[in-house]
Structures are given as C-alpha cells and as structure tokens.
Amino acid sequence: MTKTTHPPFAVTVDLVVLSVVDDELAVLAIDRGEVPFKGRPALPGGFVLPKEDLEQAAARELAEETGVEVQHLEQLGAYGDPGRDPRMRVVSVAYLAFAPEMPVPLAGTDAAAAAWRPVDGLLSADMAFDHARILRDGVERTRAKLEYTTLATAFVPSVFTIGELRGVYEVIWGMELDPRNFHRKVLASAGFVKETPRTTTRGGGRPARLYRAGAATELFPPIQRPA
Amino acid sequence: MTKTTHPPFAVTVDLVVLSVVDDELAVLAIDRGEVPFKGRPALPGGFVLPKEDLEQAAARELAEETGVEVQHLEQLGAYGDPGRDPRMRVVSVAYLAFAPEMPVPLAGTDAAAAAWRPVDGLLSADMAFDHARILRDGVERTRAKLEYTTLATAFVPSVFTIGELRGVYEVIWGMELDPRNFHRKVLASAGFVKETPRTTTRGGGRPARLYRAGAATELFPPIQRPA
C-alpha cells in the first residue's frame, strides 16, 4: 500500500433478492422517499456499521427494510464509480439472495414500499443510482448458477414437483424446456432432489410425485442451458 | 438506504496478478516495509483516490508498485471484515489479472521488493492482512475460468505451441492432461487458437506448429477439468 493519506468513503450494501412471482422473475425493490432519485425504484440497502462485516450488514438491512429473511447471501461485487451517488463518494457492495414465492414482504419501519416487482419492468424503468446495472449483473449470475448448482431449489417451497422446478428454469432463462428431458436430467443429477412418498395434483393432470431438495449443491451432470 | 449517519471507511484495491514462472503458478507480491505485518508478503495495492474508479485505481497501483501492465483486470470481490486491518476500518476491492512469463518486474519507486513468487509457497507463508484468502479466491476463480474461457492464452507469449498452452492448464490445475486429447480439443474449440505458418523445435522433439490467440473469449466446447 502507498503512504498516501486515505480519503474518506462511505460504504453501503445493496441487495438483489430474487424470487419467481406469478411466473415472472421478481426482485425486492423499494421506492426512494428522499432525494436524490426521489420516487424512483431502488434496491434495498444501506450503510455498513463500523463493527459489522459486510454480509452481516446486508442481512440486517434486508430484515430492516423488507422483513424478509433468506438462507444464503452471496457477494455479487463492489460498485464504486465516482459519481454513482451525487452526494458523496460511496462504494457499495452488492449481495445476491433468493427466496421462494411468498406473500408480499412485511413492510418494515424503514421503507414501507418494499415489494416484489417484475425484473423486466424494473429494468425498463429508471432505477436509482446504478441499481439497474447491479440488478442486471445479479440476474446474469443467477442464470449461470442454475446450470451447475442446485440453486433452483431455493425458488420453490420445501416440497415441490419436478414440473415446478422446471418452471423456475423456464422463467429465469426465459425459454421453454422439454418436460421429458428435464425430468430425466433432474433425476440423473445425483443429490439434486430427494423423493418423498407424497404426490399432488395441484398442477392438473396426472398426479406428480413430490420431492425435497437433495444434499448436493453442485450439479453433476449439469442442467445445460440451450443456446 | 437508511438515514443513519455514514461512518468513515478507507477503501483500497488489492491485486492478484498471476503468471506461470518456471512451471509453477506465481503471483506478484511485495514484502511489507511497514507495520502492521512488517516484513510479511502482501499483495500489491493501495488506497483509491477520490476521483478515480475502482478499476483505474487497481491499474494505477499495479503500475506504480510493480511496473507491470496487464490487458485485462477483473474484479474478484470486496473484502471488508472489521479488523482485517488493525489500524482502521478498510474495505478492499480485489482485482485479478494475468501475465505471460516475463522477466522480474521492474521494481518501481514504491515497493522495490515486488517479485513473482510461487503461489504454493506464499499460501504456506504468513501473508499480511487477509491476503491469503484473497489469493486463494483468485486462484480458484482462475482455475474455473480456464474451463470455459480462452484465459489460458493470457499466460503464454503471443505466439505459442499447443504443448505450451497445455502446460498452462497443467500448472494451474495441478494435474497432467493427455497431450493427444488436449490437442484435439483445442483445435475443436472454435476461435481458441489461430494457426500461423511457423513451427518451432524449442520444446525438443518433432517441430510443433505455432499458434496465436484466436478471436473467441468463451470456449465451446469447453476444456473440461477432470475430476
């Protein structure tokens, strides 16, 4: 390190929390109540406190602003262009998380406007700061991770059918998958899903076997994304 | 964002610059001249200036501290545990870069000790701060990227043989690869390498055709890493 004096920065965390709602990829967003970017959609987030680590800060802000709790937070990257916040020099560390379809998040004390919003609509809207870029990066990472990890199970309830799991892939990849080949591939990927004795007819048609998430976190063989 | 006042942080960049030197994976490291961690090996890096973006800061620090210039810098992640620097709260954004085998870096004005050091040895040594963790993350990212990108060509001179390219994979993955299958796979991956009319006997044995890097950045089909 150089001996240059260290200019002061603010450090924040921002959260990209994704879910599949009504067959659309959705993200938790708030409407900004203050300038700058007043009234514009933004990702939840806030300042890191002096004694907490970055991931703790992300979990705290998520709970405070949206009432949502997630199992796993994954760092997406740091965003620090000068001028990304017009008030001061801010470096934001973005985190990525996933939630199954769930009721409207409990609006906390902080930002009553927290809600699931379709990602496509939000990316066409004018998001605050560089949040559109962060969101795009989060979606891209998510699409890639579906291929070689068991991430899809984070988007469905604890008990689910193969068809519902396929729906997650279809919504996030934005394409239809062959139900028969998908079925075979999921069962062939060791530890992806674990059979339960139960079935359901909630999708209509022949009753579908219900599964739980298996022990694996990496998929082998992967579920490849068609070109 | 919350309306909490924003505690002051210092923001730095750290660099993981990898190369293959003498058939070993090596990283640019300096020896710290000051407390804390005086005399211990560390990654090059330094404070981000008020008006520069993070990647610019990384490129500047790399040039200042080591005299090395690289074509491509890739963000590895943010490291911000409280206590990672005993002097103050510092969030460091780590960048990853690659260089072909080259002479000892020109020691700059700043840290005359900058040198290529074998990664294995450094990870056993006591690196300053959390630099061992950052280095490990950088190596892991590099191993993964060899599979599905043309990254390996960044480790060889502009003109190279398939055998030399295989050497990069073998050193970074720490395993031997079948020369015949590797050869076939490289040529089968469209745009990975571009034939030149020349050959060389610098490896001994039958003269090997020389290639340049091709136009592709992603490999299809990938060069899969054996289990």
Add this chain to the structure above:
DNA sequence: TAAATAGTGTCTCTAAGACACTATCAT
C-alpha cells in the same frame, strides 16, 4: 539407434436433444 514431443485415428461411453408412447388425473 533411442528418447522426446507432435499430431492423427479409433473405440467406448456418457449425456444431450428429439420425440413416440403410456399413465392418471379433472371436466
């Protein structure tokens, strides 16, 4: 000559994609 590396061909096996076919529900 032997030893070394370069390069081609061939065989087997796995898995991806296309899709025929059967199974079991609701209406």
Add this chain to the structure above:
DNA sequence: ATGATAGTGTCTTAGAGACACTATTTA
C-alpha cells in the same frame, strides 16, 4: 370421451477419455 400434465423409453449425435499408431526432431 378430451385435454392436461407426469413419467418412461428409444434413437441419434456430440463430445470426453483411453490409447494405438505415425511423424519428425535431438542426442
């Protein structure tokens, strides 16, 4: 019965890995 979704089987083809074999150099 029809239509929907679930699930199995079969065929073709791409690509991974094992490895026999040939080519061309240096010592």
